[in-house]
Amino acid sequence: MATSRGIRVTDGRRVVVVPADALEWQFVRSSGPGGQHVNRTSSKAVVRFDVGRCVGLPEDVRQRFLARERSRLTQEGVLVITSQRHREQPRNAADCLAKLSAILERALVRPTPRRRTKTPRSAVRDRLDEKKRRSKTKRLRGRPDE
Numbered sequence: 325m326a327t328s329r330g331i332r333v334t335d336g337r338r339v340v341v342v343p344a345d346a347l348e349w350q351f352v353r354s355s356g357p358g359g360q361h362v363n364r365t366s367s368k369a370v371v372r373f374d375v376g377r378c379v380g381l382p383e384d385v386r387q388r389f390l391a392r393e394r395s396r397l398t399q400e401g402v403l404v405i406t407s408q409r410h411r412e413q414p415r416n417a418a419d420c421l422a423k424l425s426a427i428l429e430r431a432l433v434r435p436t437p438r439r440r441t442k443t444p445r446s447a448v449r450d451r452l453d454e455k456k457r458r459s460k461t462k463r464l465r466g467r468p469d470e
Contacts, residue, residue: 330342330343330344330345330346330347330380331347331421331424331425331428333425333428333429333432334432335429335432335433338382338432340380340381340382340385340428340432341380342373342378342380342381342424342428343378343379343380346373346374346377346378346379346380347371347372347373347424348371348372348373348374349369349370349371349372349417350369350370350371350372351366351367351368351369351370351413351417352366352368352370353365353366353367353368354366354367354368354408354416355368355408361411362411365413366413367408367410367411367412367413367416368406368407368408368416369406369407369408369413369416369417369419369420370404370405370406370420371404371405371406371417371420371421371424372402372403372404373402373403373405373424374400374401374402374403375389375390375393375397375401375402375403376401384434385428385431385432388431388434388435389427389428389431392427392430392431393427393431403424403427405420405423405424406420407419407420407423
């Protein structure tokens with residue numbers, strides 16, 4: 325959820341707040357819809373989020389964020405999100421915040437560790453039985469013993 329104080333994201337147990345001063349806004353000319361008016365207004369929203377310097381992110385969330393979004397980060401570790409889907413600047417800004425909120429929500433979720441399972445005895449038995457059947461089939465294809 326975007327507020328005037330920044331972005332607030334929760335996973336049910338934890339709440340992460342990204343302060344508004346951690347976001348750097350820029351508005352530029354859009355190539356999206358708008359007719360002749362698009363040439364005169366800066367409706368495209370660009371938000372820059374410095375993940376490394378944000379004080380509102382817990383360290384585990386920051387690490388998952390960096391690992392997940394590694395390909396979208398600049399060399400300085402800044403995430404750049406743009407939106408030019410709408411004709412109005414505020415709607416594009418809200419769209420940028422929604423995109424950032426979705427990314428943060430995914431980073432909040434801890435991956436469940438994989439628990440190794442033991443191969444069932446029936447699967448081992450079935451595999452060995454199939455090997456025996458296949459071996460017998462191939463053995464019967466050979467020349468008969470004299």
